[in-house]
Amino acid sequence: MGQTLAEKILSRKVGRPVRAGEMVICPVDxxxxxxxxGPLAVRQLQKLNMVxxxxxxxxxxxxxxxxxSPRKELxxxxxxxxxxxxxxxxxxxxxxxxxxxxxxxxEYARPGDVIIxxxxxTVTAGALGAFATGMGSTxxxxxxxxxxxxxxxxxxxxxxxxxxxxxGVGAKDLILHxxxxxxxxGATYKALEFVGETIEEMPMTDRLTLxxxxxxxxxxxxxxxxxxxxxxxxxxxxxxxxxxPLAPDADAxxxxxxxxxxxxxxxxxxxxxxxxxxxxVGELAGTKIHQVFIGSCTNxxxxxxxxxxxxxxxxxxxxxxxxxxxxxSRRVFLEAIDAGYIRELVAAGATVLAPGCGPCVGVHEGILxxxxxxxxxxxxxxxxxxxxPAGFIYLASPAVAxxxxxxxEIADPREVLA
Amino acid sequence: MKLRGKAWxxxxxxxxxxxxPGRLFHLRSNLPELAKHVLEDADPEFPxxxxxxxxxxxxxxxxxxxxxxxxxxxxKLAGVSAVLAKSFARIFFRNAINVGLPVLxxxxxxxxxxxxxxxxxAAGTIKNLTRGVELVFAPLPEVMLTIxxxxxxxxxxxxxxxxxxx
Numbered sequence: 272m273g274q275t276l277a278e279k280i281l282s283r284k285v286g287r288p289v290r291a292g293e294m295v296i297c298p299v300d301x302x303x304x305x306x307x308x309g310p311l312a313v314r315q316l317q318k319l320n321m322v323x324x325x326x327x328x329x330x331x332x333x334x335x336x337x338x339x340s341p342r343k344e345l346x347x348x349x350x351x352x353x354x355x356x357x358x359x360x361x362x363x364x365x366x367x368x369x370x371x372x373x374x375x376x377x378e379y380a381r382p383g384d385v386i387i388x389x390x391x392x393t394v395t396a397g398a399l400g401a402f403a404t405g406m407g408s409t410x411x412x413x414x415x416x417x418x419x420x421x422x423x424x425x426x427x428x429x430x431x432x433x434x435x436x437x438x439g440v441g442a443k444d445l446i447l448h449x450x451x452x453x454x455x456x457g458a459t460y461k462a463l464e465f466v467g468e469t470i471e472e473m474p475m476t477d478r479l480t481l482x483x484x485x486x487x488x489x490x491x492x493x494x495x496x497x498x499x500x501x502x503x504x505x506x507x508x509x510x511x512x513x514x515x516p517l518a519p520d521a522d523a524x525x526x527x528x529x530x531x532x533x534x535x536x537x538x539x540x541x542x543x544x545x546x547x548x549x550x551x552v553g554e555l556a557g558t559k560i561h562q563v564f565i566g567s568c569t570n571x572x573x574x575x576x577x578x579x580x581x582x583x584x585x586x587x588x589x590x591x592x593x594x595x596x597x598x599x600s601r602r603v604f605l606e607a608i609d610a611g612y613i614r615e616l617v618a619a620g621a622t623v624l625a626p627g628c629g630p631c632v633g634v635h636e637g638i639l640x641x642x643x644x645x646x647x648x649x650x651x652x653x654x655x656x657x658x659x660p661a662g663f664i665y666l667a668s669p670a671v672a673x674x675x676x677x678x679x680e681i682a683d684p685r686e687v688l689a
Numbered sequence: 690m691k692l693r694g695k696a697w698x699x700x701x702x703x704x705x706x707x708x709x710p711g712r713l714f715h716l717r718s719n720l721p722e723l724a725k726h727v728l729e730d731a732d733p734e735f736p737x738x739x740x741x742x743x744x745x746x747x748x749x750x751x752x753x754x755x756x757x758x759x760x761x762x763x764x765k766l767a768g769v770s771a772v773l774a775k776s777f778a779r780i781f782f783r784n785a786i787n788v789g790l791p792v793l794x795x796x797x798x799x800x801x802x803x804x805x806x807x808x809x810x811a812a813g814t815i816k817n818l819t820r821g822v823e824l825v826f827a828p829l830p831e832v833m834l835t836i837x838x839x840x841x842x843x844x845x846x847x848x849x850x851x852x853x854x855x
Contacts, residue, residue: 294830294831294832294854294855296852296854296855307714307717307755307757308756308757308758310717310718311717311718311758311759314718315843318843319843319846319847321846336714337714337715342715344715344716344718344719345714345715347718348717348718351718388756389756389758390755390756391754391755391756391780393756405756405780406756406780406783406784407756407757407758407780407783407784407787407788408756408758409758409784409787409788409841409842409843410783410784410787410842412843413842413843413846413852417846417851417852419852420852421832421852421854423830423832455702455750455753456702456749456750456753456776456778459750459776459778459779460779489750489753489778489779491779545702632711632714633706633710633711633712633714634711634712634714634715638712651706651754653704653706653707653753653754654704654706654707654730655706655707655710655711655712655730656706656711657711658710658711658712659712660710660730
């Protein structure tokens, strides 16, 4: 019997064939924390007298969630992370470098890797064929010090995608549609495996969007086979040598197969307060929006900023909207400057902030007022997510976000693209 | 071991943003202070009135969202002896065990707000003393039972100097 991608990666790592349902103790290739979870991980290691890393060069402490720091308590947390990195030789990714998951994709993740991160969106690196999953601070702390962790090998839902997107529709609409179909807990503990002609033709930037949101259906990983596109992306990042092909076996066993044809798909929007509350944009068009956020590990890449700039270039955003743009990494920021997108967005009225998580976690840089609504290209719309439980959050693609910023209300990008 | 206390009922999809919201991000290194706000965005009365030994009782998909371990930690710090729900989000479930907070999967429709409960962790039963019904909960996987019995993951590693889970 063949293996799913999840079974294949974990089997290679533990050195014996393993099947869904088994418990394994598995070596860790990359471990990461961010400034919301890293301080607790560091304190656990200090308490256990284990201030060390099994693989410091591939252990990365990110400062991205509250960066630059808006409060002295957080500044002190940042100091703790910098000190730990100095002491152990772990990599520090400081203010302005970008969102952890984007930098893991650009600089660290390799097909076949096992990656653990104290952040639920660690699943993003599944797009490169890495078994990448989120855990808590203590799990990751032990992974850092011991170089291993435990897993239950997950069962897999294979997501077979076919068809070509119509203009103004893309990967974000596909993943929102899927989460709406599966439900916010529809894939709890499962691996998602995205395959099919649409995925084969999809650029890495969009694959990262799919894998990033696997956790919003409850999944443990969101895996995509490693192919020529993976090789092209790694080569563009200057690390083609990290590439290896990786695919599931044709006779692998799946708990469930989900078929999607994207050719009829419309732009989708997730309405407050759960991500699976998904509707076609037309059903929500006209909803008053006070803030638009384009960025995050879901949709803060160059192609996302390009899409927004294409819609907003030469135009001015609605006077009652704040448009906040946050490039996902320093590399993305520099490329967007060189391509002229940043100039076009700022000229249209955008506020551009330092690479990082921006307002996504509700700590700073765009907290909502009571009763206000924001439309974000990020991945969560839970109550309170933007720092105020009396706020409302909608999730959508960069195209919908840009159209919404123009109109001051939720808008269909196909109407402004024409 | 028997746990006894009052039920605090919550709905489906209680997220880690309800439990430990981002607006209190700066309190994550001051957990006793953060615990004073636990779940307040879902029920403002809860952190004020919860008593040692009480139970948090959720619906489906309790703890969805972020990997923040602070969420189960402050539920425990508030004195809660266990969380009961129809189902849990994956990371929250694992984190709860790691911090030594029992998480029990059972039919929480049989429990109302402020019902008096008695949980027998070894027997796998929950007595609803107010309604006179007995519920069973699914046993934890062996790995998690080992971690919980050792007092959490950090205590487990301290005890064995390694992961001893196979």
